[in-house]
Amino acid sequence: MSTSSSSRLYGSVQLRRNRGLGGLYLVVAAFLILYAALFPGILSIGGFSKFTQNWFPLALVTMAQALLMLNGGITLAIGPLVSLGAVIAATTMEGTLGVPGGILAVALVGLAIGAVTGAIVTYLRLPAIIVTLAGSFIIGGVALILLPRPGGFIPDWLSTTLAGHTPVAFLLLVVILVLWKVFLATPLGLGIYAAGDNPVGAFRSGVPVERVKVAAFALSGLLAALTGLFVAAQTGSGDPVIGTPFTLNSIAAAVLGGVGFLGGKGTMRGAICGSLLLSVMINVMFFLGFPPVAQYIAQGLIIVGAVAVPELLGTWRARR
Amino acid sequence: MNIIRSAFRNPPLLTFLLVAFVWIVASFTLHGFGAYGHLRYLIELAAVIGIVAAGQTLVILMGGIDLSVGAVITVTAILLPLISPAWDPTGLAGIVAALGVATAIGLMNGAGAGYLRVPPIIMTLAMATFLQGLLVIIAGGSAVTVSNPAVILLGQARPLGIPSGIVLWLVVSVVVLLLVHRMPIGARFLALGANPLAARLSGVSVTRNTLIVHTLSGFFAGLAGILVLGMNRQGYVGIGDPYLLTSIAAVVLGGTSILGGRGTYAGTIPGAILLVTTTALITVVNASPGWRSIMFGTLILALLLISGREARR
Numbered sequence: 001m002s003t004s005s006s007s008r009l010y011g012s013v014q015l016r017r018n019r020g021l022g023g024l025y026l027v028v029a030a031f032l033i034l035y036a037a038l039f040p041g042i043l044s045i046g047g048f049s050k051f052t053q054n055w056f057p058l059a060l061v062t063m064a065q066a067l068l069m070l071n072g073g074i075t076l077a078i079g080p081l082v083s084l085g086a087v088i089a090a091t092t093m094e095g096t097l098g099v100p101g102g103i104l105a106v107a108l109v110g111l112a113i114g115a116v117t118g119a120i121v122t123y124l125r126l127p128a129i130i131v132t133l134a135g136s137f138i139i140g141g142v143a144l145i146l147l148p149r150p151g152g153f154i155p156d157w158l159s160t161t162l163a164g165h166t167p168v169a170f171l172l173l174v175v176i177l178v179l180w181k182v183f184l185a186t187p188l189g190l191g192i193y194a195a196g197d198n199p200v201g202a203f204r205s206g207v208p209v210e211r212v213k214v215a216a217f218a219l220s221g222l223l224a225a226l227t228g229l230f231v232a233a234q235t236g237s238g239d240p241v242i243g244t245p246f247t248l249n250s251i252a253a254a255v256l257g258g259v260g261f262l263g264g265k266g267t268m269r270g271a272i273c274g275s276l277l278l279s280v281m282i283n284v285m286f287f288l289g290f291p292p293v294a295q296y297i298a299q300g301l302i303i304v305g306a307v308a309v310p311e312l313l314g315t316w317r318a319r320r
Numbered sequence: 321m322n323i324i325r326s327a328f329r330n331p332p333l334l335t336f337l338l339v340a341f342v343w344i345v346a347s348f349t350l351h352g353f354g355a356y357g358h359l360r361y362l363i364e365l366a367a368v369i370g371i372v373a374a375g376q377t378l379v380i381l382m383g384g385i386d387l388s389v390g391a392v393i394t395v396t397a398i399l400l401p402l403i404s405p406a407w408d409p410t411g412l413a414g415i416v417a418a419l420g421v422a423t424a425i426g427l428m429n430g431a432g433a434g435y436l437r438v439p440p441i442i443m444t445l446a447m448a449t450f451l452q453g454l455l456v457i458i459a460g461g462s463a464v465t466v467s468n469p470a471v472i473l474l475g476q477a478r479p480l481g482i483p484s485g486i487v488l489w490l491v492v493s494v495v496v497l498l499l500v501h502r503m504p505i506g507a508r509f510l511a512l513g514a515n516p517l518a519a520r521l522s523g524v525s526v527t528r529n530t531l532i533v534h535t536l537s538g539f540f541a542g543l544a545g546i547l548v549l550g551m552n553r554q555g556y557v558g559i560g561d562p563y564l565l566t567s568i569a570a571v572v573l574g575g576t577s578i579l580g581g582r583g584t585y586a587g588t589i590p591g592a593i594l595l596v597t598t599t600a601l602i603t604v605v606n607a608s609p610g611w612r613s614i615m616f617g618t619l620i621l622a623l624l625l626i627s628g629r630e631a632r633r
Contacts (some may be wrong), residue, residue: 125626137614137617141617293457296449301446
């Protein structure tokens with residue numbers, strides 16, 4: 001009895017959360033069908049693997065960004081963190097601890113940098129946008145010192161495993177999404193949404209708002225650094241500036257997915273869809289032979305459209 | 321004691337004192353730092369940041385942010401040599417045209433933020449992405465050399481020994497300070513930044529003021545672009561990129577709240593000088609690019625701790 005009513009409640013909550021995303025799902029599906037029609041190669045295992053490998057880093061950084069935006073924050077340090085993750089992976093994997101040691105080092109550095117940033121933002125009460133801006137200089141500088149020129153060492157078998165002809169990247173993404181779902185079921189995970197939506201209300205309901213914020217920053221740092229690890233495996237080396245485009249792209253994808261800037265508004269599934277849309281779009285334009293610069297123009301137009309159209313529809317509906 | 325306490329309550333004064341302190345210490349410890357020519361050069365560099373940050377201050381005071389100023393500077397610097405007509409020996413027509421383009425970009429930002437209700441951070445970010453693509457198509461990625469006499473004059477002339485960039489900055493400063501603190505429209509900007517709902521209910525038009533503020537930001541970014549072009553004599557893709565982050569940093573270091581509604585351009589002025597001074601000091605140390613970047617970031621963080629703290633919520 002009680003399980004059925006709670007599951008019905010869960011169902012209705014999920015339905016409401018999906019409602020605003022219907023249009024986005026349709027657009028993503030349309031783009032995917034267009035893509036598959038233009039390039040049937042995606043339907044083979046190899047094509048699918050390559051496609052998801054292109055999408056995977058963007059999906060991860062979008063999660064890292066959306067995590068903070070849902071919490072009412074923002075980070076401009078995603079790109080340098082990705083670079084730092086790639087550089088650390090490329091410099092530690094030839095050490096005594098080998099690949100596991102490298103992965104551990106990347107994860108620990110990501111968590112630690114995220115936690116420190118979060119602590120500065122939360123406990124010193126400085127605006128997140130400026131702290132992460134200053135942090136991006138520091139993190140980028142560290143990456144440049146560790147590895148001034150692209151290079152380093154990534155074992156071949158790791159590159160083939162992560163970025164070969166098998167859909168390992170896609171499976172990893174599924175695992176990460178499942179972990180995110182599990183995390184949301186914990187009080188800490190729920191607190192991320194609650195603290196973003198209404199910090200005072202969350203605080204009075206017993207959510208440790210400050211600790212939740214630090215945790216959100218730490219997780220975001222972890223995701224960004226792991227993205228760097230994947231990018232390093234993909235390219236086979238470390239590059240101290242390879243992450244730069246990810247800062248703006250992560251914000252763009254999250255915004256495309258309907259995540260708001262004021263916290264609490266939006267969903268992680270929307271953000272993931274946004275990153276998929278951005279990735280498919282870039283792929284389609286690339287294969288249709290658009291020059292890379294036309295992609296920038298289209299990207300700018302689409303981001304504005306994605307935000308403006310639902311807003312205009314809303315006001316039009318309200319007026320009627 | 322009283323002076324110290326009031327300084328800590330007054331961010332612009334605090335930032336100003338900080339600049340004075342750094343300058344005095346650096347003049348005694350570093351050979352040549354305190355020379356008149358060097359300090360004048362620092363202020364000349366700060367003028368560019370200060371002019372960009374004038375528009376940025378207005379947008380941030382209203383609760384927004386302009387992420388397209390870097391792109392607007394680049395557009396102006398590249399477009400001006402290309403659109404300066406040959407029949408005009410003074411070069412003023414080219415300047416007017418380039419400023420018109422910059423202002424139009426700002427107007428489009430404002431239209432997107434005001435009519436389409438796209439949040440300013442997204443609208444200006446998308447605009448910057450858009451312009452980036454357009455620029456490469458127009459300029460083809462190569463640098464353009466300026467031959468416009470008026471622009472070169474702006475970059476090189478020194479009436480009464482003061483570089484004309486600094487004169488331009490002075491004019492901009494006076495105009496912006498008057499606009500914000502002595503005119504009704506400035507009060508409207510501040511009201512909208514402090515509490516948009518209350519301001520709207522009191523009859524302040526959100527759309528109109530958003531439009532005005534973004535247009536002004538585009539205009540000031542264009543002005544800075546022309547000044548940069550005059551000082552460099554060359555325009556290239558990416559010339560404006562450093563000014564995006566420094567303009568935001570200057571505003572915040574001056575004690576203006578990034579959330580809007582509280583602050584003044586009087587703080588941004590020493591904020592811009594402080595940033596340039598910091599960069600100059602880091603250059604003196606002669607470190608590798610990585611260390612320079614780390615020092616810059618750490619210094620911004622440290623300065624923030626002194627002057628940029630948000631009120632306890």
